[in-house]
Amino acid sequence: MIKLHGVSKQYHSSGGSFQAVQDVTLDIQKGEIHGIIGMSGAGKSTLLRIMNVLEKPDQGSVEVDGRELNRLRGRALREARRSIGMIFQHYNLVYNRTVSGNVAIPLELAKAARTERNERVLEVLKFVGLLDKADQYPARLSGGQKQRVAIARALASRPSVLLCDEPTSALDPQTTGEILEVLRHVNRSLGVTIVIVTHDMDVVNRICTRVSVMENGRLISTQPVEVKPNE
Ligand SMILES: Nc1ncnc2c1ncn2[C@@H]1O[C@H](COP(=O)(O)OP(=O)(O)O)[C@@H](O)[C@H]1O
Ligand SMILES: [Mg+2]
Structure with a gap:
């Protein structure tokens, strides 16, 4: 469903350049709830923005739902973006x-x-x-x-993919549980593939089917998460 191959991204500023994501290859299956965990600054948000074409990688390819995103232009790009939903830690609602x-x-x-x-x-x-x-x-x-x-x-x-950047990091434990329940419902009843970036291993253990660990821009492992018997 989401295929990243050799994806790298560097940021440039007055202080020099910084490698935020380095040579990431990852294959997220349809119907998965995939966790991406790592310390602050590891490159998790950058990787999600690359999956959503909010950010263009310097190298590598990004395929979502059979479409090579960085080759799309105009209407085809808008349609591909529409099939990818995203939520954030601070909700990004329009308050008026x-x-x-x-x-x-x-x-x-x-x-x-x-x-x-x-x-x-x-x-x-x-x-x-x-x-x-x-x-x-x-x-x-x-x-x-x-x-x-x-x-x-x-x-x-009606997206086929939902990208979540620290969706529960501003919430208390009980509300976190409620939101994870909603996300599970989105996954199970709508068949939406979910990627959750978090720094909270508990979130991973409660909801994810697999987890990838990021460190200093690199993806250092991807493993299955044990199935929770009571859920
Ligand atoms: N737009 C940007 N310009 C310059 N540096 C950035 C930008 N976005 C992120 N970075 C840097 O890239 C690194 C990775 O950031 P990010 O992907 O937000 O990490 P994470 O989400 O894992 O905390 C950080 O060191 C951050 O300061
Ligand atoms: Mg982040």
Whole structure:
């Protein structure tokens, strides 16, 4: 589903250049929940942004759902991006729009018709259990609710992949459990392949099927995570 081959990325600044990601090769299977773990600065977020074409690698190839992303242009690139959802540690919601308004954003960008858009917004809000918050503004929601709005927004355009950058790092343990439950539901009932970047091994053990470890820009191992008998 996601194939990285020999991917490298260097950042340049006045202080010199810095190798953020170095020669990463990784094959994430369809239907997986794949964890990427490592210390701060290891290159995890850069790697996720490369999977989402927010960042272009200096070397290597990135294939998502059978498409070689760095060769796509224009409309084909926009369509490929639409099949990849992303959520972040700090939710990245638009605070002057309601919950519905936030979830509608990707559908507006895709120029979906109004009735179709409204139906889809309600459908995904129901999926994440926030139908009753549709007309509220994000500032009035708890952290867990905000992250569920972000998940609903990411799901609106029916992605095949959901990339999560530290999705629970700003949440308390109980809310973390709730969000992991929503992500498991996204994976199981919608068949969405999930990549979770985290520095929390507990998150990996609770939800991931495999985990890759990053250190200083390199991927140093990928292993299966033991199945949890009670889940
Ligand atoms: N836009 C950027 N410009 C310059 N350096 C960056 C940029 N983004 C990240 N870096 C550097 O690249 C390294 C890896 O960053 P990042 O991918 O965010 O790591 P992680 O998510 O594992 O903490 C860090 O040392 C960071 O300072
Ligand atoms: Mg990061």
